[in-house]
Amino acid sequence: MCKICELTKEDLENMTVDMVFKYIDEYAEYKNPEAAKQNKVIQYADEAPSYV
Structure with a gap:
């Protein structure tokens, strides 16, 4: 994944995992704004609290 995003070893050495x-x-x-919007909606739906 880092190669696809063009991150080098030096970049990774200076970044935290969160970064x-x-x-x-x-x-x-x-690269794909429409798919990113759909993924965020799905991600937020998974994080929604359940009141059962």
């Missing part, structure tokens, strides 16, 4: 995940999310949104 890498955010970068990958932003890269995916840049």
Whole structure:
């Protein structure tokens, strides 16, 4: 995945795991904005609290 997003070893050495995940999310949104919107809706639906 890092190769697809064009992150180098040096980039990864200077980033936290959270920064890498955010970068990958932003890269995916840049490459395909419509799919990114759908994925975010699904992600937020999975995180919604259940009141059962």
